[in-house]
Amino acid sequence: MYAHRFGRGPSAGAGPNDSQEHGERCPPRSPAHSAAALGMALLSTVLPAIATTLARLDVGQMVAHAAGVIRARCVAVATRADARGIWTLSTFERHENWKGSLPPRIVVRLPGGAVGGRRETVEGVPRFTPGEEVVLFLEPLSTGEWTITGWALGTYRIRRDGPNELERAVPDAGGMRLLDPNSGEFRTEPAGALSVAQLRAEVMRLEHGGKP
Numbered sequence: 001m002y003a004h005r006f007g008r009g010p011s012a013g014a015g016p017n018d019s020q021e022h023g024e025r026c027p028p029r030s031p032a033h034s035a036a037a038l039g040m041a042l043l044s045t046v047l048p049a050i051a052t053t054l055a056r057l058d059v060g061q062m063v064a065h066a067a068g069v070i071r072a073r074c075v076a077v078a079t080r081a082d083a084r085g086i087w088t089l090s091t092f093e094r095h096e097n098w099k100g101s102l103p104p105r106i107v108v109r110l111p112g113g114a115v116g117g118r119r120e121t122v123e124g125v126p127r128f129t130p131g132e133e134v135v136l137f138l139e140p141l142s143t144g145e146w147t148i149t150g151w152a153l154g155t156y157r158i159r160r161d162g163p164n165e166l167e168r169a170v171p172d173a174g175g176m177r178l179l180d181p182n183s184g185e186f187r188t189e190p191a192g193a194l195s196v197a198q199l200r201a202e203v204m205r206l207e208h209g210g211k212p
Contacts (some may be wrong), residue, residue, distance in 0.1 A: 043202040054124050056178040056189065057150045057197075063206040066137040066149045068100030071158070071196070074128040075105075079113035086120045088113035089145065090128045092136070098203045108136070109145040126155040126172050135169055135199060152176060158196055167196040 062129040071091035080087050088107045112122040126148065128134070130139065137154030138146045152172040159168045174191030194202075 013185040034092060054150060054153060054173075054176070054178050055181045056187070057153050059202055060206050062137045062149050062154050063099060063203055065139065066099060066154065067140055068102045068138045068146075069098040069135070069203050069207075070094045070100075070102055070106075070138065071096040071098065071133070071135050071200075072106075073133050074130050077128055077132055079115050081115040081118070085093045085111065086113045086115050086118065088125075088127065092134070095133075096200075098135075098200055102138070106138070107145045108138070109141060109143065110146060110151070124151045124176070126152055135196070153178075156199065159193070169196045169199040 002194045057065070070092070072094045074090055075093050076091040078089045078091075080089060087154040088110050090110070092106050092108060094102050094103050094104055094106060108128075110122075110125050112120045112125050114120075126195075132149050135158065137149040139149055141147055150173075155172040156169040157172065158187045159170050160166065161168060170193040171189070171191075176189050179185075
């Protein structure tokens with residue numbers, strides 16, 4: 001689909017009796033606000049980063065592939081190990097639906113993380129911190145959780161700049177070397193950001209029949 005696939009896929013689930021789980025949660029706060037997969041057998045303590053190849057997707061392609069696009073705030077992050085490896089589960093409080101109709105809270109499941117002294121890092125997989133605001137392009141998993149379209153490609157961090165605190169949507173993929181599926185060559189993704197209002201307008205336009 002969007003990247004070369006190796007090892008386990010993101011749809012694999014962990015049973016309640018064969019996993020270890022660790023997590024952190026931020027204090028309560030009032031509301032204001034398929035990617036690809038790669039896995040390896042866990043070796044011992046700290047594992048080196050696992051390289052992945054991500055193919056470039058523009059916003060139009062991501063809107064077409066994603067079942068939902070949301071503005072949300074991360075409220076909790078947990079890690080879980082099962083027979084297939086380590087997973088990070090990030091819980092988000094949905095503030096706006098830009099595409100689809102997602103529930104008020106969703107869990108995003110991505111490969112990699114740290115459990116019990118063991119660490120697995122997968123390049124191109126975003127990590128989140130409770131309290132941060134994001135825009136996510138999402139696809140459902142068979143486990144009832146969600147994954148992010150194109151991983152870093154479908155992740156935008158919301159930043160506020162200047163005296164008026166203009167909201168910017170900063171792409172996680174900015175500066176990454178991505179495979180151009182048309183030329184077969186690797187190109188560095190621009191690091192530029194859109195305003196959140198611009199990104200929202202573009203997603204809504206494409207969702208309602210606009211052409212990329």
